[in-house]
Amino acid sequence: MVGHGLVDKVDGVTMQATFSSGESKRELLHIQHYGFKSITPKGSAFLSVGNGERRDPVVIATKAKDEPDLKEGESAIFSKDAIIKASGSKVHIGNKSSDIGGIIDELIEALLELSTSLSVPNGGQVISAPDKITKIRSIQAKWQQLTKA
DSSP states (O other): OEEEEEEEEEETTEEEEEETTSOEEEEEEEOOOTTOOOOOOTTOEEEEEOSSSSSSOEEEEEEOTTOOOOOTTOEEEEOSSEEEEEETTEEEEEESSOOHHHHHHHHHHHHHHHHHHOBOOTTOOOBOOHHHHHHHHHHHHHHHHHTOO
16 A cells, blocks of 8 residues: 655654545654665655555655755755755765855866976976965865854
C-alpha cells in the first residue's frame, strides 16, 4: 500500500504526518540513505509504503517546498541555508547570502595567474607581480569577511 500527505512534525528518525485521506499518524519511521540524515521541514510532502494494511507505513521519500532549482544532470546536497551543487565538472559551495565556492574559484584563478607571471632570471631572484599579490590579498580579505564567526 502506498500513501502520501504532509509532514506535521519530525522527531529524530520518526515523524508525525497527515495522509491525504485526512488520517493523522504518529511515529512513522523515516528511512534515509546511509551517510545522509536530515530533519524534514514541517509541511513537506512525503511518500510512504506499507505492508498492505494502514498500521505501520514507512516513509521512503520527502520533498520540501524550498528545494533548489536544478538543471538536467545536476545534483545537490542542501539545507535551508546552504548548498553544495555539482554541475558538470564544477562544484558550487554556497548559501543564500554568500558564495564560498565563488571565492575559492577566484583564489585558485589568481594563484594560477601569479604562478605564470613570476619569473626567475639568471641570478635566481624571483621577480614578483605586485598587482597579482594585491588581488590575492583582496580575495583573502573577502574570505575572512565571509567566514567570520
